[in-house]
Structure formats: C-alpha cells, structure tokens
Amino acid sequence: MAGETLDRPRHRLGPTSPGDGTARGGYGRAIFAMDGYTCVYCGLLMLKDFDSYLQLSVDHIVPRSMKGYDATLIEDRANKVTCCRACNEFGNRYRPNLPAPTNEEEFWDVRDHVFRERRALILKRRERELERYERIRRFARLPGDIDIADEPPSDSE
Numbered sequence: 333m334a335g336e337t338l339d340r341p342r343h344r345l346g347p348t349s350p351g352d353g354t355a356r357g358g359y360g361r362a363i364f365a366m367d368g369y370t371c372v373y374c375g376l377l378m379l380k381d382f383d384s385y386l387q388l389s390v391d392h393i394v395p396r397s398m399k400g401y402d403a404t405l406i407e408d409r410a411n412k413v414t415c416c417r418a419c420n421e422f423g424n425r426y427r428p429n430l431p432a433p434t435n436e437e438e439f440w441d442v443r444d445h446v447f448r449e450r451r452a453l454i455l456k457r458r459e460r461e462l463e464r465y466e467r468i469r470r471f472a473r474l475p476g477d478i479d480i481a482d483e484p485p486s487d488s489e
C-alpha cells in the first residue's frame with residue numbers, strides 16, 4: 333500500500349509541460365517519474381506490464397472544479413499525483429467543502445487535508461469493490477472454467 337502522507341513539498345514545483353496533451357505522452361510524465369509510476373492511493377505499480385501501464389492517470393489533489401482557487405496552484409506539479417484509473421474513478425465525485433484559501437500557505441494546508449480525506453474515501457470504496465469482486469468471482473463462470481462433465485470428448489486417433 334502507498335504511503336499515508338503525501339510525498340510533495342509545500343511549495344510550487346512549476347507547471348507540467350503539455351507534451352502531446354495526454355497523460356502518458358505529456359503532462360503526466362514528470363508526475364509519474366516523481367511517484368515511481370506507482371498509484372499514490374493503492375500502491376499499484378504501473379510499469380509491471382502493459383495492462384498496468386494503461387492504468388496510468390494523473391490526479392489533481394485539489395480538484396480543478398474548485399471555485400475561487402488560484403488555477404496556477406491547482407495545475408502545479410505539487411498538486412498532482414500518479415493515480416491508477418480505478419482510484420481516480422473512486423475519488424472522482426469527491427468535492428472538499430472548504431472555503432477558498434486566501435494565500436499560498438493556506439492552499440498547501442487545503443491540499444494536504446484533501447489528500448488525507450480523499451485517500452481514506454478511495455480506500456473505503458476500493459474495499460467495498462473488493463467485497464463485490466469476491467462475491468462475483470465465487471459464482472461467475474469464466475471462459476476457462478470448465479466442468480468435468482462439460483469437457484468435450486478428447487480427440488481419438
């Protein structure tokens with residue numbers, strides 16, 4: 333599991349370069365390098381194989397939709413983390429109910445607070461999804477699941 337505290341300084345790191353406009357081909361690359369291509373919420377290492385690599389996404393800790401916030405702080409690398417697509421989805425609807433910070437110091441307080449809250453929420457939803465998965469997996473038949481009785485007769489010579 334990834335660390336409980338956010339591995340980001342409380343100062344600006346500068347904006348991400350847009351590159352080709354995608355996370356993997358551009359704005360995510362500096363973020364992924366900072367986090368070792370690992371989801372900061374669930375700890376999934378996304379360079380393990382190609383399917384994992386396709387899960388790479390960037391998460392804004394303080395969401396872009398926050399009204400009255402300094403957009404350059406929201407878009408700063410210090411407000412972005414590496415996130416797998418599943419955790420990104422689990423955290424999507426989260427909106428902090430906080431007044432807009434009046435200075436940069438307050439922004440970092442908000443960011444750190446939001447990270448802790450969001451992380452707890454994501455891990456809770458992930459846990460619930462795991463229970464659902466285990467229920468489904470117990471009863472679902474997969475293409476590889478063949479009952480002995482269903483096995484086709486073996487080819488005779």
Ligand SMILES: [Zn+2]
Pocket residue numbers: 371372373374375376415416417418419420
């Ligand atoms: Zn994750």
